[in-house]
Amino acid sequence: MRNPHSREEKAEINRLLDDIKKEYEEGIRPVLSINNPTMFGNPHKIPRLKKIQINRGLGLAAQNTNILKKSIEEFTKITGQKPIITKSKKAIAGFKIREDMELGLTVTLRGQKMYAFLTKLIFFTFAQIRDFRGLSVRSFDKAGNYTFGLKEQLIFPEINYEDVDQPQGFTITLVMSSPSTNGTTFNNVLNGMVLLKFLRFPLNDSGYYEKYDSLEEISQVWDRKKHLRRKRWSQE
Structure with missing residues (x-):
């Protein structure tokens, strides 16, 4: 295992902080292609981050205009993009939900905004979580996408403590590229783990x-x- 305080480690972090997209194109992709030509000899099979989806379910609280407006403002500050209001597709009488009822928010980040959010998430946001021990490698789905939840919005530097009435979390999904429709669950998850490891994503049990x-x-x-x-x- 490398010394976490070595010069190589610091240089790698500085490159990712400088431009994580450029480092992926010029650093990560060539390394994967050269070191493992069996798996990644075809450039189209090299794992790639397509988009990041951020969701927050508000439930019936979304009917409160002030709560909905504040959540929209928080999403806009955190992601740099205005969210879309999610609505119910059908009525559920037991939960007092009507058809086309506002229930939450969602944002889909691509391109430069996606990489900017990912950089902030990896190097700044996780460090604000108390007793943070990393994220579980078991949160991959069959397609190799990775989903995890955050309990509160205060860990993001854009949010001021005085402006928060109550902690509200959200779910974040890192959507990976699918090289082939015939890929097995094992290969999809392995590709996702390889990419996140190179991006220094804090998976706490990948060493298993x-x-x-x-x-x-x-x-x-x-x-x-x-x-x-x-x-x-x-x-x-």
Whole structure:
């Protein structure tokens, strides 16, 4: 394991801070292509971050104009982009929800805004979380996208403590590129882990897989776990 205070480590962080998109194009992509031509020999198979989706569910509180307006202002400050108000698709009487009822907010970031938000998230925002121990590697979905939640908005530097009436969190999804529709869940998750590791995303349990010598061993472990889950479900 490298010394976290080495010159190489500091230089890598400075490059990412300077321009994370440029570092991906000129640094990360060539390294993946050269070091693992079997997996990433085709440039279209190299994992890529397509967009970042940020969502906040307000529920019935969205009917309060002041709460909705303040949430829109917070989203605009944090992301640099005005959010879209999400509405219900159908009525649910048990939850007092009517059709086309305002329930939350969503923002989709692409291009330069996406990379600017990612840089802020990795190097500044996570450091503001008390007792932060990293994010779980188990939050990938079958397509290799990574979703996690933040409990409050105060960890972002754009938000002033005096302006917050109550802590409100949101869900953030990092949407990865899908090189092929035939890609297995294992390959999609592996591609997502590789990309986030190069971007220095704080995955706290990714080191679990370092004890295996090859991708084949990791794949076998996944297959055994899948078999055990199926066996358990069949017995229930």
